[in-house]
Amino acid sequence: MPFPTAVDVWHLALADLTGTATHLRTCLSDSEKQRAARFVFEQDRSRFIVCRGLLRGVLAKTLNLAPEAVRFEYGKKGKPHLDNNPVFFNLSHSNDQACIVTCRDTAVGVDVERIRQPTRHTWATLAQRFFSPAEIAELNALPDLQQAEAFFTCWTRKEAYLKLHGLGLALPLNQFSVTVNPATPARLCTTEWNPEDVNRTSLHDLTAPTEYRACLAIASTAPVALNTISIHSLDSFPFFTGA
Numbered sequence: 001m002p003f004p005t006a007v008d009v010w011h012l013a014l015a016d017l018t019g020t021a022t023h024l025r026t027c028l029s030d031s032e033k034q035r036a037a038r039f040v041f042e043q044d045r046s047r048f049i050v051c052r053g054l055l056r057g058v059l060a061k062t063l064n065l066a067p068e069a070v071r072f073e074y075g076k077k078g079k080p081h082l083d084n085n086p087v088f089f090n091l092s093h094s095n096d097q098a099c100i101v102t103c104r105d106t107a108v109g110v111d112v113e114r115i116r117q118p119t120r121h122t123w124a125t126l127a128q129r130f131f132s133p134a135e136i137a138e139l140n141a142l143p144d145l146q147q148a149e150a151f152f153t154c155w156t157r158k159e160a161y162l163k164l165h166g167l168g169l170a171l172p173l174n175q176f177s178v179t180v181n182p183a184t185p186a187r188l189c190t191t192e193w194n195p196e197d198v199n200r201t202s203l204h205d206l207t208a209p210t211e212y213r214a215c216l217a218i219a220s221t222a223p224v225a226l227n228t229i230s231i232h233s234l235d236s237f238p239f240f241t242g243a
Contacts, residue, residue, distance in 0.1 A: 109161060177189040
């Protein structure tokens with residue numbers, strides 16, 4: 001039996017971290033500061049700075065570097081990575097929650113989404129736009145009261161898989177299928193663009209706060225050992241607090 005692949009999962013409570021943005025901004029690169037400045041709303045700017053600053057903090061802690069010494073490179077679709085991949089990582093955020101995953105062994109992708117009700121469309125209508133026929137059928141078979149959670153369960157599983165490959169939404173969402181029911185283990189079922197991925201990719205639902213769903217995708221079918229860390233302050237990062 002293969003050894004488990006270790007993955008660190010860092011949950012960021014952004015509402016508790018809002019006051020850290022000014023401090024975290026000091027470790028950002030010039031290009032990151034320019035990106036932050038382009039946000040129209042202060043809340044969005046603050047969340048970007050906190051997420052990016054703590055991504056640097058997590059990687060610095062893992063690699064024993066200063067946060068400002070972390071150097072990002074970018075794939076064709078903009079996915080950040082480190083030169084020579086000493087650590088694979090990914091970041092996602094939604095509303096007041098963010099999630100960073102790190103792994104020393106293989107590529108990872110993560111997505112977190114707040115469960116919310118549609119404003120203009122039914123779940124069936126939205127599924128027709130984004131999901132595969134198999135996913136649509138599985139969603140429609142569920143009771144109406146379960147469809148909101150199931151929709152975002154499916155969405156996070158699909159998005160995590162896309163982020164594993166650094167594709168964003170470049171690959172049409174209806175060209176691959178995942179399990180939909182929250183009570184069913186996360187699994188990549190089919191993928192037209194890269195059929196072999198079914199045999200070399202695993203999906204793992206992550207613990208998330210109430211009203212959120214989160215999923216990890218990893219380029220391995222070995223067992224996964226998750227180490228979950230909740231961040232509500234900078235206390236875990238001595239280089240930010242001066243401890």
